[in-house]
Amino acid sequence: MAVNGKPDRGLVEMNAEECKGCGLCVEACPPKVLHLAEALNHYGYHPAVYAGVGCTGCGICFFVCPEPGGIRVFRLDAVAAA
Amino acid sequence: MASYTVIHEKAEAFYDTFERKAELQGQTHYCPGCGHGIVSKLLAQAIDELGVQDRTVLINPVGCSVFGYYYFDVGNVQVAHGRAPAAATAVKRSRPESIVIAYQGDGDLAAIGTAEIIHAANRGEPITVIFVNNGIYGMTGGQMAPTTPLGKKTATSPLGRDALNEGYPLHVCEMLNSLEAPVYIERVSLGNSKQIMHAAKAIKRAVENQVKGLGFSFVEVLSPCPTIWKMQPVEAKRFVQDEMAAIFGVSNLRDRSKEAQPRPAAAAAPALEDLPRLLDLVNGSGVEGAAAHPPQELDMRIKVAGFGGQGVLMLGEVLAEAGLEAGYEVSWLPSYGPEMRSGTSNCHVRLAHHAIDSPLVSRPNVLLALNEPSLRKFLPVVEEGGIVLYNGSEIPEDCVRSDVRMVALPFTQLADEVGATKVGNIVMLGALLEATGMLEQDRVVAALKRLVHPRFFELDLAALARGRQEFRGSAADDYLWGV
Numbered sequence: 001m002a003v004n005g006k007p008d009r010g011l012v013e014m015n016a017e018e019c020k021g022c023g024l025c026v027e028a029c030p031p032k033v034l035h036l037a038e039a040l041n042h043y044g045y046h047p048a049v050y051a052g053v054g055c056t057g058c059g060i061c062f063f064v065c066p067e068p069g070g071i072r073v074f075r076l077d078a079v080a081a082a
Numbered sequence: 083m084a085s086y087t088v089i090h091e092k093a094e095a096f097y098d099t100f101e102r103k104a105e106l107q108g109q110t111h112y113c114p115g116c117g118h119g120i121v122s123k124l125l126a127q128a129i130d131e132l133g134v135q136d137r138t139v140l141i142n143p144v145g146c147s148v149f150g151y152y153y154f155d156v157g158n159v160q161v162a163h164g165r166a167p168a169a170a171t172a173v174k175r176s177r178p179e180s181i182v183i184a185y186q187g188d189g190d191l192a193a194i195g196t197a198e199i200i201h202a203a204n205r206g207e208p209i210t211v212i213f214v215n216n217g218i219y220g221m222t223g224g225q226m227a228p229t230t231p232l233g234k235k236t237a238t239s240p241l242g243r244d245a246l247n248e249g250y251p252l253h254v255c256e257m258l259n260s261l262e263a264p265v266y267i268e269r270v271s272l273g274n275s276k277q278i279m280h281a282a283k284a285i286k287r288a289v290e291n292q293v294k295g296l297g298f299s300f301v302e303v304l305s306p307c308p309t310i311w312k313m314q315p316v317e318a319k320r321f322v323q324d325e326m327a328a329i330f331g332v333s334n335l336r337d338r339s340k341e342a343q344p345r346p347a348a349a350a351a352p353a354l355e356d357l358p359r360l361l362d363l364v365n366g367s368g369v370e371g372a373a374a375h376p377p378q379e380l381d382m383r384i385k386v387a388g389f390g391g392q393g394v395l396m397l398g399e400v401l402a403e404a405g406l407e408a409g410y411e412v413s414w415l416p417s418y419g420p421e422m423r424s425g426t427s428n429c430h431v432r433l434a435h436h437a438i439d440s441p442l443v444s445r446p447n448v449l450l451a452l453n454e455p456s457l458r459k460f461l462p463v464v465e466e467g468g469i470v471l472y473n474g475s476e477i478p479e480d481c482v483r484s485d486v487r488m489v490a491l492p493f494t495q496l497a498d499e500v501g502a503t504k505v506g507n508i509v510m511l512g513a514l515l516e517a518t519g520m521l522e523q524d525r526v527v528a529a530l531k532r533l534v535h536p537r538f539f540e541l542d543l544a545a546l547a548r549g550r551q552e553f554r555g556s557a558a559d560d561y562l563w564g565v
């Protein structure tokens with residue numbers, strides 16, 4: 001996703017079905033681009049969702065999330081950034 | 083068009099799907115916000131980065147993290163409560179090339195398993211231990227752990243933990259740091275992102291040390307248990323950061339990973355065939371001289387009984403050993419109280435030409451009673467037609483049985499005449515051999531040679547001869563037998 005034509009440095013893919021809505025990633029994300037959804041997932045939790053813009057690819061959400069496959073973090077390729 | 087590459091995703095060391103339940107096979111069973119989930123991820127990450135998934139063996143504990151084997155695609159063992167360091171020792175010693183990681187909670191490691199962890203650390207076992215300290219028993223519903231903070235109310239400290247009543251929170255890292263052998267000891271915390279990133283490094287280091295062949299590496303992780311603490315996950319994380327970290331201290335206590343030398347591989351155990359020689363069992367007519375076939379049909383069920391110090395167990399041992407020499411199947415089962423001397427003692431000995439079903443002798447056909455209480459106790463169970471040797475000049479009147487062969491001789495006095503009270507048991511053995519012809523003399527001599535100190539060997543031979551002689555000359559033979 002890009003703002004003002006400049007692509008974000010990172011990107012996250014949240015696995016809404018594996019998320020337990022603990023909110024640790026929401027609290028830990030430095031640019032605050034994650035939040036818990038209004039809707040419930042299949043399990044009955046409010047899953048964390050990505051705002052869609054502003055991820056820096058820092059990876060912090062990945063490390064604070066207790067679920068093995070809850071989050072995937074991507075980083076912008078150097079070539080594309082150039 | 084911007085392109086992106088994955089930098090963090092589910093570790094290879096985890097299974098793709100967790101088949102514990104039919105539904106939600108991507109999720110762990112941990113509560114939302116549980117530190118075990120985070121520690122598992124950090125550990126899986128370390129295993130991936132070090133490329134050791136194929137040779138990792140995870141020792142799973144009892145506690146909330148009992149199900150590690152559903153998540154980690156590595157070798158897995160799940161062990162009894164607190165025993166992970168002992169099991170890890172066994173796995174590591176028998177498979178030195180494997181990377182053995184014990185994962186334990188604080189109830190598991192610091193309560194029921196205190197001895198195991200201390201001794202594994204003290205031996206410097208080259209294993210990795212990940213110790214998840216959440217200050218409570220999670221799985222069983224919130225009992226106090228040795229690590230529970232003072233003042234904390236738990237199911238088993240309902241008034242709050244009081245140092246006078248329940249002691250102080252146990253500082254495991256500091257205890258282990260008093261030992262010489264460990265290579266790496268660090269306490270980390272999951273209280274905030276920075277601490278978590280640091281915990282990742284410490285866990286990796288602790289595994290890497292093992293990959294390098296260094297010694298014992300230990301990481302304690304201060305970890306949230308939001309459910310039992312009755313806190314929201316974020317609140318629980320703050321509790322770890324502010325309270326737990328203050329109580330325990332977050333720091334590296336020891337890092338000898340740079341200077342430590344790889345531990346030499348444990349010396350191989352001696353070959354089985356070499357054991358008799360190493361244990362000095364092959365002098366004279368040793369084990370190898372044992373006859374392949376028993377010389378006669380035999381089923382001796384012998385009970386030897388007396389008081390401690392009379393050589394009860396020794397007499398049984400000589401019989402069993404001589405039986406083995408002669409090629410019989412044998413068993414010897416001692417049974418005695420906690421007393422080293424005095425107290426009653428008895429042993430069960432079996433010699434048979436066929437396989438022995440049980441070493442217990444509950445219906446003896448030979449009773450060797452070295453004192454009167456033993457005679458009274460065991461005479462009633464002697465099989466009809468059996469033989470009883472009694473250490474006394476005559477059988478007490480009310481102990482006479484006419485359906486068994488009873489021989490009374492003052493074996494202790496005879497031994498005194500031979501030269502030492504303590505060979506009374508061997509005098510009795512001589513009489514038994516003479517009475518039954520159950521074993522050849524040379525087999526018994528070989529057994530004695532192996533079992534007794536060379537200093538007493540001649541004395542024992544004299545005692546044996548004296549027993550035979552007394553029996554032959556004794557009118558005691560067939561004492562009322564058949565009357």
Ligand SMILES: Cc1ncc(C[n+]2csc(CCOP(=O)(O)OP(=O)(O)O)c2C)c(N)n1
Pocket residue numbers: 144145146147163186187188189190191194216218219220221222227
């Ligand atoms: C021999 C034995 N004693 C007691 C138990 C009961 N038990 C199960 S888990 C547990 C404590 C677990 O606490 P901890 O090690 O702190 O792990 P957590 O659940 O907090 O992760 C106890 C006492 C048991 N399973 N086996």
Ligand code: SF4
Pocket residue numbers: 010011012028029030031032033034054055056057058059060061062073
């Ligand atoms: S990678 Fe960093 S910036 Fe992006 S969502 Fe996760 S924590 Fe936020």
Ligand code: SF4
Pocket residue numbers: 014018019020021022023024025026047048064065066067070071115
């Ligand atoms: S940390 Fe993981 S489980 Fe918790 S809300 Fe975020 S994605 Fe969900």
Ligand code: SF4
Pocket residue numbers: 111112113115116117118146216220221306307308309310
């Ligand atoms: S009870 Fe505590 S330790 Fe156990 S899974 Fe839940 S949060 Fe984790």
